[in-house]
Structure formats: C-alpha cells, structure tokens
Amino acid sequence: MTTISRRRLIVTGAVQGVGFRPFVYTLARSLGLTGTVANTPQGAAVEIEGAADALGQFERRLAAELPAPGRVDTMSRVDLPATGAVEFVIIDSHVEGALTAEVLPDLATCDDCLRELFNPDDRRYRYPFLNCTHCGPRVTIVTGLPYDRANTTMRAFALCPECSAEYHDPSDRRFHAQPIACPRCGPQLTLMIDRKAAAHRDDALRQAGDIIRAGGIIALKGIGGYQLLCDARDGHAIQRLRDRKNRPHKPLAVMFPTLADVDSTCAVPPEARALLTSRQAPIVLLDSRGSLPDEIAPGLDTVGAILPYTPLHHLLMADLGFPVVCTSGNVSGAPMITDDAEALDEFATIADAVLMHDRPIAAAVDDSVVTVVGGETLMLRRARGYAQAVALQAAVPPSGTLAVGPNQKVTVALSHDGVIGLSPHLGDADDIRTQQSIAQAVDHLTAFHRTRPAVVVCDLHPDYATSHMARDYRQPIQRVQHHAAHVYAVLAETGFTGRALGLAWDGTGYGPDGTIWGSEAFRVVPGQPLEHVAQIAPFPLPGGDAAAREPRRSALGALWAAFDGAPPIDLLHFTASELRVLLRAVERGVNSPRCASMGRLFDAAAALLGLAQTCSFEGQAAMLLEAAARTVSTDEYYPFQVTSFTVDKAPVRWIMEWRPIIRGMMSDSQTRSAGEAAAKFHNTLAEMALAVARAADEPTVILSGGCFQNRLLLGRTTARLKASGFEVLWPHDLPPNDGAIAIGQLAASACGDVYG
Ligand SMILES: [Zn+2]
Ligand SMILES: [Zn+2]
Known part of the structure; x- marks a missing residue:
C-alpha cells in the first residue's frame, strides 16, 4: 500500500x-x-x-x-x-501578514490576446482592454495587496457571466486575471472634443485615427498616463505639437505599426530587435536612416522607436498603418498626467481631441527607454515593463531604509526584508508636481511593504528638493555623495566585490568640499569606504546653475581657464555687455563656482564648435556633440595630461588636465570640421579614462554617470580599456544616469559610506 x-x-x-x-x-x-x-x-x-x-x-x-x-x-x-x-x-486570498509579494510590471499584449483582438469571430474582437494572465496592466491598476481584483482600479467593473466563468475556470487563460474585461462588462473609450463626448467605443477609436491622419494631435489615455500622438511623417504636425507643448528640441519617441516598419526607418541590431518585441516593450534608441522629418529629433541622428504594447495601441496603429509620434503627455519637467479632468484642462490647448476611457490609472508609469551599445543593453529610463522590486547583489540596508534620490530623473527606493522596492522614473524634483509624485511614490512603497521609513538617505547637496523632503520624515538622515552613489549603484547591480576604479562622469553634483563635482574617480576596495582619487582640473562656471541651460557659459569658463584669464571670445554668442558682466564675474569669483563637471565640459565643447549656445532640455548639447562626432571616423585625439599629486598638496591623487583639449579645439577651428573636432574630443576622453585607469592600476574599471549615456563615449572607452587588459563594468538593468542614484544611496548606506 x-x-x-x-x-x-x-x-x-x-x-x-x-x-x-x-x-x-x-x-x-x-x-x-x-x-x-x-x-x-x-x-x-x-x-x-x-x-x-x-x-x-x-x-x-x-x-x-x-x-x-x-x-x-x-x-x-x-x-x-x-x-x-x-x-x-x-482557495481565496489571505490578507493578514506582512506584504512582500512582488507586484508585476505592466506587460505588453501577448500573442494569444492579439489573435483574439483581430479575430472578427472572437467576443473580444477590437476590444481595446483585453488582457490575460500573461499580459496587460498590473502595477498601474494596483491599489493594494494581495493582488486581487478588489485591490485594483477594475473593482468598479462587475464581471459579466462569460468573464466570470473564465475568471473562475482554472483551465482558462484568464483564470484569476484581475483586469479581465470584455466589451459587455469592461472599460470603454470616449473621444472628447472641446470637452464634449464626440464618439464612443470603436467610433471613438476610428475618429481619433481620422484626426491623426488629417494632421491633428490626439491626447490618448495609455496604460500608465496620457500620451500625445500625431503623424510622424508630417513635419508640420510635429512642429505644431512642439510649439503647443513648448518643447522645441527634445527628441520625440515614434511608435511604428510593425517591426518591419522600424527596419525601414532605422538600423535595428539583433539585440534591439529582441528589446522592441520583449514583454517590456520599451522605447529603443536606434540609428536613424534619415527618412523621418528632422522635427522628430532636431540635429540628432537617432530615433526612439517603440512598437504597440497595449490593445488600444495595436488597434490604432493597425488602422493607421504609418508611424506616429508617441510622447508623454506632461508639461515640461512635470510627471505624466493620469487624471481625466486634469487631462481635459492641460490638453485643451495642445490636442485636437482627447481619447479617454474609464479604467482609472492607479500610478503614473512612463515608457521605458533603452539602447544597445556593443551588443549590450544600456538602460536610459527604467519605468514601464520593468520590475518595481530589485534584488541588490550587494549588502542591503535594514528594513525601513528609504532613499529619496537626487534632483533630476528621481526614483525612490525602500529596503524591506532584504528586497528593494524601486519606484519608476518620477522626473525632476524642481517641479512641484514631481515633488508630489515623489511623496506619493514613497507612500505607495511604504503602504505596499507596510514599512515606515526608519532612516532616510538623501543626496549630500543641502538644497535639493529631495534633501528637504528627506527631513520631513523626521527620522535619522544619512547623506551620500552623488558620484559615490553612481558607483555604488553599479556595485549593487552587478554584485561585484573586488577592487576597482569607479568612474562617475556626470552633470553636476555636490562635493563634500563644497565645490561642484562631476568627473570623479574612486578607488573601490572591499570593506572600505570609496576613496576619491581623481577629477578634472576645475574651471569657473559663470552664473552657476544657469550654465546648465546655456552651454556657452561653460565654454566661457573653460576658455578662461584654458587661456589663463585671457580667453579668445569671438566664437561665443554673447553680446558685448553680457560678456563684460560674465568676465567680470569670473575674474572676481562672483556667482562663478568652481566646477569639475565632465557634463559641463561636454557643454563647453559643443558651444565652442557652434553646435549649441543654449539648450532647451538637459543633455541636449552633449547629444548634439555626439551626433556630430558620429559623422566622422578617426582615432585622433587631443593632447591631455594626468598629473599626480600628493594628497596633502591637492584634493585628489590625480588631476585630469583637459585644458590642452580646449586649446587644440581652438586651433583646429580654422582647419577642421566640427564633426572632426567632436570626434577627437570623444576620443580624448576615452584616452583620459584609460590613463587614469593605468595610474590607479586596478584590474576592473566601473563606468557610471550621465555622461556614459553617450553611446560613442561608452563604446569607445569600453573598447580602449578592454584592449589594454582591463575588465569593464557598466550597468544594464539600472541606468548610468541619476535614475540609479536611489539604489546607490541604499547600497552606500548598507556599507556605512555616508555622511551624518
Ligand atoms: Zn494576453
Ligand atoms: Zn465580460
């Protein structure tokens, strides 16, 4: 028996x-x-x-x-x-106990659902909200745990008998699919024109398509927020969208009907193909073949391509059959709009119609952005499709440790029982609405994990909005240096535990010496705090923060430093009186902080080459410089030095001396194209990274910081280091930019590498 x-x-x-x-x-x-x-x-x-x-x-x-x-x-x-x-x-859900179950991210429509969507005999034919246990909304509809329909924004929709039967049938693909819906019982579309309902259901969808076809702009309620759509082949429509949205230059993502359509417009390497068709369905930054209007990404050679990822997008794109601009519906710097009433207000002057529906969005989640460098994924914005929980491959701080991130590209992270809850990309904390989103994201994480913040980790910068917000929790504060956090983020993601040199080349961050950092190198030794060992020679930044929007200010400061206070200034687009004021400020050290920022050095180079005097979005000058450099193939580089100091004579062991680069660019300006000079500039920085790595003599080099979003810089630096025998580590699941800072703050906290 x-x-x-x-x-x-x-x-x-x-x-x-x-x-x-x-x-x-x-x-x-x-x-x-x-x-x-x-x-x-x-x-x-x-x-x-x-x-x-x-x-x-x-x-x-x-x-x-x-x-x-x-x-x-x-x-x-x-x-x-x-x-x-x-x-x-x-059996039914248990509700007691601590909440640690992972809430999945939203997943792109699966093949089974797609077949039903386009099958005229299926009861969900052309139903824009179909989904199943393998696809559909998750985190954007969840209002609590455990993950059951009563804890989602679908709770208001009572199941019809057919949906109910599927929901309760263990052999059905929709068994306990919490967002299950059909045309009889689920959410429906409405097209609003001038705040009045102009059409419903499939008519709403078809009319929205007609408006796009006629050159109009549609605000569409997507899965994690509103988006703005127009014909991507129509330069006038795109320019109208840019004018109305007051977004003159920032690249716009393009949704293509099919992968074949992406192929005909962009170069799609195999890794990018896999990303485009993945269940995360991110925006993938690709090299353009130049067939779309320049208004998509003025001055740049790339396209942010994305494929349809919800039934609504699939239906619209199949009806249209051509690529459309598909960009976040937000006011510059503010979070994506998720609320219907707010959408009608905000888009009244931007969109010709608003395509909305009655499934509420519980949390704003933007499209993710990735690219491919040397056959590997580089994350640029981690949001929709990617898990909101990460397992650190390094020490985790105690439960209740909250990290509130930096000032830009903010994410927040909470440690709970060895797992890290990570918010999606939230935006720039200078905007009051983003500050509200940050506070909501913290509430969301603490509610999900039923963990109150016990320690709050923030940036060392005393005046970041997030540093102020950190104090509001009235718990002990730990502060982490910005660029150290960049290096810690890579250590946390990769689980690397050996000795290394960690580079954090970035925009600007607050140094413990009170100056502006941004070109840092740290020696990583297991069990010890990071040792700050190198940065570039500092230069004055006339106007301080204003320089972030005016690359010509960085150029003036860099020229002033490179030519010992007697800069050749005829290349810079200032009026005589502006120049007089700025030069006097630099000479007297008034409102001209010393900065060692690699990002500002990129700005300076772009301005000196006439590519960008002012900019309308962060990173614009560096992107234009990269695009110019990619038109030229050369291995030439400018002279530079890496100078050794004893640390009692200098703040760091090695100073990267870039002033010969600027002088070289000035003497090239008569004979060489901007593209050649831009390429030589990139090459020089790769050589500089190699020279510092040789000086530090650690076997592994970590590349982090916003500058390494630059594919040319990242690819070339990686190649040069590897060719010289170094192991190279850079992040893949987290972005190299400030989106990873919250994770880096938690990892630094776990190692005790913090300021009180
Ligand atoms: Zn499905
Ligand atoms: Zn139903």
Missing part, C-alpha cells in the same frame, strides 16, 4: 498575476495530487497530498516548469498529517 503524505510549500517570487495558481492546479491534478493553492501576502501557499514520489515530482516541476513571467525565488517545505482530501482546490 502506498503511503499518503501531505506537505505545505511556501513559495515566493513572481507568483501573483502570472497564472501561478492555474499552473499549480493543472500540475497537481496531472500527478494525481489533492490539496490547495492560495495567494498570500508573501507569495503563494501550496498544500499537496499524495504518494511521496508524486510529491517530489511536483516540487521539482513547480520551479522548473512555471512559465515566464512567473518565477520561483524560494520554496520552503513543512510536512503535515494527511487529511484524506479528495480534490485539488484554489
């Missing part, structure tokens, strides 16, 4: 909202097991009863065969007395 045993398995990982329970149900029944499965706040609890070998098989196959995006992280086992159960059942 076979012995019957019973076991309880506690499973954690991505096990909710992924069809885990029907999978368990099917597996258990196929093995002749009885028992139960239930979601718990921590994950899932399975009880199985049957013959011992069948129980063993069940455990092995559970972890091995769970389909993606499901994932088993841990499984603990307790033996129980057999109960004589005769069937396997799925």
